[in-house]
Amino acid sequence: xxxxxxxxxxxxxxxxxxxxxxxxxxxxxxxxxxxxxxxxxxxxxxxxxxxxxxxxxxxxxxxxxxxxxxxxxxxxxxxxxxxxxxxxxxxxxxxxxxxxxxxxxxxxxxxxxxxxxxxxxxxxxxxxxxxxxxxxxxxxxxxxxxxxxxxxxxxxxxxxxxxxxxxxxxxxxxxxxxxxxxxxxxxxxxxxxxxxxxxxxxxxxxxxxxxxxxxx
Amino acid sequence: xxxxxxxxxxxxxxxxxxxxxxxxxxxxxxxxxxxxxxxxxxxxxxxxxxxxxxxxxxxxxxxxxxxxxxxxxxxxxxxxxxxxxxxxxxxxxxxxxxxxxxxxxxxxxxxxxxxxxxxxxxxxxxxxxxxxxxxxxxxxxxxxxxxxxxxxxxxxxxxxxxxxxxxxxxxxxxxxxxxxxxxxxxxxxxxxxxxxxxxxxxxxxxxxxxxxxxxxxxxxxxxxxxxxxxxxxxxxxxxxxxxxxxxxxxxxxxxxxxxxxxxxxxxxxxxxxxxxxxxxxxxxxxxxxxxxxxxxxxxx
Numbered sequence: 001x002x003x004x005x006x007x008x009x010x011x012x013x014x015x016x017x018x019x020x021x022x023x024x025x026x027x028x029x030x031x032x033x034x035x036x037x038x039x040x041x042x043x044x045x046x047x048x049x050x051x052x053x054x055x056x057x058x059x060x061x062x063x064x065x066x067x068x069x070x071x072x073x074x075x076x077x078x079x080x081x082x083x084x085x086x087x088x089x090x091x092x093x094x095x096x097x098x099x100x101x102x103x104x105x106x107x108x109x110x111x112x113x114x115x116x117x118x119x120x121x122x123x124x125x126x127x128x129x130x131x132x133x134x135x136x137x138x139x140x141x142x143x144x145x146x147x148x149x150x151x152x153x154x155x156x157x158x159x160x161x162x163x164x165x166x167x168x169x170x171x172x173x174x175x176x177x178x179x180x181x182x183x184x185x186x187x188x189x190x191x192x193x194x195x196x197x198x199x200x201x202x203x204x205x206x207x208x209x210x211x212x213x214x215x216x
Numbered sequence: 217x218x219x220x221x222x223x224x225x226x227x228x229x230x231x232x233x234x235x236x237x238x239x240x241x242x243x244x245x246x247x248x249x250x251x252x253x254x255x256x257x258x259x260x261x262x263x264x265x266x267x268x269x270x271x272x273x274x275x276x277x278x279x280x281x282x283x284x285x286x287x288x289x290x291x292x293x294x295x296x297x298x299x300x301x302x303x304x305x306x307x308x309x310x311x312x313x314x315x316x317x318x319x320x321x322x323x324x325x326x327x328x329x330x331x332x333x334x335x336x337x338x339x340x341x342x343x344x345x346x347x348x349x350x351x352x353x354x355x356x357x358x359x360x361x362x363x364x365x366x367x368x369x370x371x372x373x374x375x376x377x378x379x380x381x382x383x384x385x386x387x388x389x390x391x392x393x394x395x396x397x398x399x400x401x402x403x404x405x406x407x408x409x410x411x412x413x414x415x416x417x418x419x420x421x422x423x424x425x426x427x428x429x430x431x432x433x434x435x436x437x438x439x440x441x442x443x444x445x446x447x448x449x450x451x452x453x454x455x456x457x458x459x460x461x462x463x464x465x466x467x468x469x470x471x472x473x474x475x476x477x478x479x480x481x482x483x484x485x486x487x488x489x490x491x492x493x494x495x496x497x498x499x500x501x502x503x504x505x506x507x508x509x510x511x512x513x514x515x516x
Contacts, residue, residue, distance in 0.1 A: 079428030089423045106429045
């Protein structure tokens with residue numbers, strides 16, 4: 001389903017984030033990418049979400065070269081994936097409900113159906129009843145759950161998460177890891193990065209290790 | 217239908233954004249309103265002045281006063297001569313001294329004073345109305361009429377009405393220029409408001425792009441924001457013009473009364489309101505559109 005073919009990413013200034021990376025990920029697979037800071041984990045996800053373009057090589061999804069998508073096609077591609085960024089990017093002046101509603105507003109869902117989906121997504125991540133809460137009123141773990149709810153509300157087939165358990169204590173981190181496992185069991189292809197590979201070991205996912213931009 | 221639904225949702229989002237900052241919204245609308253109120257009030261006043269001018273003939277008019285002692289035969293003879301001079305360029309109306317006396321008595325309420333006079337102080341007079349004539353022709357005609365026997369005085373009556381017409385035309389030109397400059401100001405105000413809105417909503421725009429928002433989806437509420445702000449400013453401008461009408465109605469009525477004119481200051485008509493609101497909304501939309509086009513590309 002997802003294929004990185006000889007992908008190299010060099011940033012202006014000469015820093016090479018990825019070097020000739022080849023990866024194949026099957027539909028419904030759960031892949032955990034580990035590595036130290038600067039290993040190229042985030043770049044890998046950004047290339048798949050087309051937030052960055054490869055310097056060389058290509059990224060294919062379902063046979064389509066997404067790294068060559070035109071600018072006008074990018075929004076529609078991004079709507080089809082669930083993206084969880086390391087810095088969460090929640091809107092702090094909006095309620096939990098409105099934060100999760102945003103992707104559905106963007107894709108012009110009818111308001112009534114959208115509201116049902118938002119409630120279902122919040123329930124799915126354990127935030128039922130917190131619809132009116134502002135992000136600042138939520139704990140770190142709850143904020144991460146809110147980000148996940150926003151990522152899954154469009155029912156994507158691919159879920160990308162960049163360090164979803166960073167800055168969380170062990171109990172919260174395990175809860176989040178369980179959530180990703182449950183999405184994967186529901187058939188969603190999950191690709192996530194972490195510097196704590198041990199956290200996901202009990203689910204026996206496929207594990208990829210990056211160091212200095214190359215697969216180990 | 218889908219387009220309409222998208223526009224309606226964007227309009228609602230813009231309205232919600234405005235309601236979130238009521239003070240800022242009101243302040244910006246007030247700036248727009250004051251800018252638009254000046255030409256709107258000017259337009260309303262000019263319209264009234266034009267209506268007033270319409271009640272007074274601006275066509276060239278010459279009054280020919282006979283000597284008080286002129287006989288009826290002389291008056292008839294003079295009328296024939298005037299008609300001959302005019303050919304088909306105009307018409308002549310005789311206002312006899314009795315008619316003049318009656319009109320003066322009716323209009324001015326000075327009957328007691330007139331009664332006290334030993335005889336009718338008015339002379340027979342002719343009002344000569346020309347279809348059209350340039351200044352040279354008028355002057356030549358006046359000279360010809362002055363030479364007629366027993367004509368005491370010849371007076372060109374249309375000068376002040378022409379001057380009023382010229383002033384109105386000048387006022388209209390000045391108003392158009394003022395409206396143009398203030399319209400540009402309105403666009404600039406909206407441009408800046410939207411620039412600030414874009415900065416305020418930078419996070420939301422970035423997140424929306426990550427989640428798959430198209431540029432059109434991001435732009436749309438800002439366009440609506442500009443148009444709604446313009447519309448609100450237009451409403452305020454109309455209300456300010458209405459207040460001006462109320463305040464000026466009485467003194468203008470009194471002034472017109474001094475010239476024996478019946479005059480009621482009329483506020484903006486329904487169609488004027490529609491044009492004012494549409495123009496303000498359009499200028500707001502233009503300012504927003506220019507601002508979004510310029511600044512959105514800078515938000516990654």
